[in-house]
Amino acid sequence: MTQPLLEMRQIGKTFGSVRALYRVDLRIYAGEVHALMGENGAGKSTLMKILSGAYSADAGGEFIVEGQPVRIANPQDARRLGIAVIYQELSLAANLTVAENMMLGNEQSKRGLIQRKPMAARCQTILTRLGADFFPQTRVATLSAAQRQQVEIARALCSEARILVMDEPTTTLSARETDFLFALVKQLRREGLAIIYISHRMEEIYSLADRCSVLRDGHYIGTLEKEHITAGKLISMMVGRDLGEFYRATPKMRPDGETMLTVNKLTDGKRLQPCSLTLRAGEVxxxxxxxxxxxxxxxxxxxxxxxxxxxxxxxxxxxxRLRHPADALKAGIVYLTEDRKGLGLFLDMSIAENINIAVLDRDALPGGLRRFRPGRLRA
Ligand SMILES: Nc1ncnc2c1ncn2[C@@H]1O[C@H](COP(=O)(O)OP(=O)(O)OP(=O)(O)O)[C@@H](O)[C@H]1O
Ligand SMILES: [Mg+2]
Structure with a gap:
């Protein structure tokens, strides 16, 4: 293979008494999607925060970009080297326009004056290249999560990033938005960018990754080439043993409460094989x-x-007879989603409104009026 675009050597990180990374080595090439996998707490995000200059590594580590040793002591250093991280949403200023966000820190100025026109044109070129369906003048506050992510990517391209880091980029996306993102990632790969892609979802790794590196408890375990990426291999690298050794029979301990819920051979007819379980009162x-x-x-x-x-x-x-979540709710089943920000909460409504939202129709007055006063919580 040719020279890596980026090489990390012996990167370590200690937070107080927690050792998050132990002498991790990683090589990233231009034109590849490099997946980074590992169980929760393996150190993936920490490594990427070091790469982006948000955290500093312990002494003894080295970064090499195109064969040259470089220093990454702060986010500006990383940016100058063409390293950009796509954050979910936190780093955009919602009240500014798309163009202003893309240009933050990249403003083109002439004799101290910001050059708005050429900036807008440059933004439009990048947005078109990404296939975005909004404009440089659009205010970020009006965009969906997926569109905000495109602004993040556009901003990275605007600062001429060559290495894009995506840390679980699909957690807040719908299936369609995910397909769009994948097409975009593949396009950027063809254009020669290096993409470091963190995900817990195996299907994403299969469909995108050219290579996949695994971290476990802060240690670098190894890298698989595309043709060797299989679920069995990845899992045994991630958990450190074969799946067969993973299960151990334990003596049964059951509370003897009344059986509340029985699930009998429930299946979606697609991926999920028929599943059964019982749940008793007082039981988790x-x-x-x-x-x-x-x-x-x-x-x-x-x-x-x-x-x-x-x-x-x-x-x-x-x-x-469950046809709709409202039926389940009526039967006393409540679902707390893993994607609390994306699916579980209305972030621009108050806590009181969020608490009451599921029972609005039960508490509604005739004519559909809401009986709702902030401060009078019904929990
Ligand atoms: N700011 C911090 N202070 C103290 N410990 C931290 C800090 N950030 C991370 N850690 C610890 O470092 C380890 C690695 O965490 P990290 O967030 O990098 O894992 P991860 O692989 O990204 O996990 P996940 O898949 O859950 O996102 C964990 O033990 C975590 O608790
Ligand atoms: Mg993480």
């Missing part, structure tokens, strides 16, 4: 599995957020 049932195993899918079927193709949900002996 854990639903374990690796990413992509179908835990969320099962929970969404029980709550009728997705529709089941077969199987039943029985509540205290009574089969439920």
């Amino acid at each position: 049932v854990g639903l374990a599995g690796l990413v992509g195993a179908g835990r969320t899918e099962l929970a969404r079927l029980i709550y009728a957020a997705d529709s089941a193709s077969a199987g039943e949900v029985v509540m205290q002996g009574r089969p439920l």
Whole structure:
């Protein structure tokens, strides 16, 4: 292979008594999507924060860009080297326009005056290249999460980034938006950028990654080339043992409360094989599995957020007809989503409104008026 665009050597990081990274080595090439995987807390985000200058590494590590040793002591250093991180939304100024956000810190000026016209033209060129459906003058506050992410990417291209870091970029995207992002990532790869892609979702790794490196408990474990990436290999690298050794029978301990909920052979007819479980009063049932195993899918079927193709949900002996989450809610089933910001909450409404939102129609007055006074919480 040719010379790496970026090489990290012996990068370590200690937070007080927590050792987050131990002498990690990583090589990134131009024109590749390099997936970074590992269980929660493995050190992926910490490594990327060091790369972007947000954290400083412990002494002894080295960064090499195109064969030259470089210093990354702060975000400006990283930016000058062409390293950009796509954050979910936090780094955009919602009250400014797309162009202003793209240009923050990259303003073109002539004799101290900001050159608005050429800036807007440059932004438009980049937005067109990305296939964005909004304009340089659009205010960021009016954009969806997916569009804001495109602004982040556009901003990176505006500062001529060559290395893009995406840390779990699809967590707040719908399936369609995810497809669009994937097409974009593939386009940027063709244009010769290096993309470091962090995800817990195996399907994303299969469809995007040219290579995949694994961290475990702060240690670099290894890198797989595309043709060697399989779920079995990745998982054993991530957890440090083969799957067969992973399960151990434990003596059964069950509370003897009344059976509240029985799920019988529930399936979506697609990815989820028929699943059954029972839940008693006073009991917490854990639903374990690796990413992509179908835990969320099962929970969404029980709550009728997705529709089941077969199987039943029985509540205290009574089969439920669940066609809609409202039916589940009426039966006393509540779903707290993993994507609290994206699906669980209305972020621009108050806490009181959020708490009451699921029971608005139960509490509505005739004619559909809301009986709602802030400060009078019904929890
Ligand atoms: N600012 C911090 N202060 C103290 N410890 C931290 C800090 N940031 C991360 N850590 C610790 O460093 C380790 C690595 O965390 P990191 O966030 O990098 O993991 P990750 O691989 O990104 O995990 P996830 O998949 O959950 O995002 C963890 O043990 C974490 O608790
Ligand atoms: Mg992380």
